[in-house]
Amino acid sequence: MYINKSCNIVKKHGIISIRIESSLDGIKRKETDLVVIPLMNISEREYRVKTEVVFFLKRHNIPSNLLTFRDQIDLKALKKNVETKLELVLVDHHNLPDEDTYLMDSVVKIIDHRPQDERWLWPGREIHLESVGSCATLVARNLFDKHAEIIDSQISSLLRGPILVDTCNFSKEADRATPVDVEIVESLEKVGLLDLDRDKVFNEIVKAKSDISELTIDDLLIKDLKVIVGIPIVGLPILVKDFLDLQEDYLESLGNFAKCKNTTIVVLMGMQLNAQEISRDIAVFSSHANRLRDKIIEALMASTQPSLELSLIRKIHQEDGDVNLFLYEQRNLRATRKQILPIIRDTVSLECRC
Numbered sequence: 001m002y003i004n005k006s007c008n009i010v011k012k013h014g015i016i017s018i019r020i021e022s023s024l025d026g027i028k029r030k031e032t033d034l035v036v037i038p039l040m041n042i043s044e045r046e047y048r049v050k051t052e053v054v055f056f057l058k059r060h061n062i063p064s065n066l067l068t069f070r071d072q073i074d075l076k077a078l079k080k081n082v083e084t085k086l087e088l089v090l091v092d093h094h095n096l097p098d099e100d101t102y103l104m105d106s107v108v109k110i111i112d113h114r115p116q117d118e119r120w121l122w123p124g125r126e127i128h129l130e131s132v133g134s135c136a137t138l139v140a141r142n143l144f145d146k147h148a149e150i151i152d153s154q155i156s157s158l159l160r161g162p163i164l165v166d167t168c169n170f171s172k173e174a175d176r177a178t179p180v181d182v183e184i185v186e187s188l189e190k191v192g193l194l195d196l197d198r199d200k201v202f203n204e205i206v207k208a209k210s211d212i213s214e215l216t217i218d219d220l221l222i223k224d225l226k227v228i229v230g231i232p233i234v235g236l237p238i239l240v241k242d243f244l245d246l247q248e249d250y251l252e253s254l255g256n257f258a259k260c261k262n263t264t265i266v267v268l269m270g271m272q273l274n275a276q277e278i279s280r281d282i283a284v285f286s287s288h289a290n291r292l293r294d295k296i297i298e299a300l301m302a303s304t305q306p307s308l309e310l311s312l313i314r315k316i317h318q319e320d321g322d323v324n325l326f327l328y329e330q331r332n333l334r335a336t337r338k339q340i341l342p343i344i345r346d347t348v349s350l351e352c353r354c
Contacts, residue, residue, distance in 0.1 A: 055208035092135040134166030156192025169202040240270035280330040299347040
């Protein structure tokens, strides 16, 4: 079974390809009772907010009724069933949230492009951990190494799309791509006889991701959500400053969202893509002034690895004068959420030990 976290375009199409790889591995090992399930780690009702995933899978004739969502399968029951052996592969992450730690001894393989988290070393597992632009690059390379003969135009296209998204279409400004990403995309295009117009593919996916016409404020807050040490980190397909303009009572919405997540703090990260141009901003919301919020802001401002180059745009106050939200322009466009998460994680962990 293949499990990912926030179920973005990279993870979904990656686990579909891994499903093919593992099924073929099982056939080679003559395993007759093997069932491989790519698992989307969201509920079925949340799927609609993943607009770019919905678009890209429809483009490849994969309807939602062929997908398996987290609320459609009971992992605890599978794990307890003595007649089955549950094995998990983590894709595009290598840690487990508190509610999933019971699955730890079922993890057999990790495929991730994030820096190694020293708290999650996974001894004895098969690990593919490498700093490349996209996790889909590692998935594709494994497929080329083990089962190159089954890579057709459909699989090639499914894997190329997320690599283009993750690397911002090999934008020099974003500086996310590595030579490995370039090599794999070129191989996919050659083997799959793909249209070489990468700009068209990239722009179509970005347009779908940025299409918020059918989404509510609450939808946007969960569209690309990660929770790290109890702090929700919301990834937005638009700039935070534009998100704040969508409705007048956004402070109330953020407050309700924080309460629902049992926290007082929410971090929002916005990004806007226009052709090859990228803009980023970041905001820290708190339902009331507190030390942890101030420490998070201080850490983000002081960070040198990477330096975010933050510039304060707005302070948004409550009626009583307390600041609810600090909004910053992020001038270092190369710094992604993948690099910012550890800053927040380490700050919160240190503060909570005090």
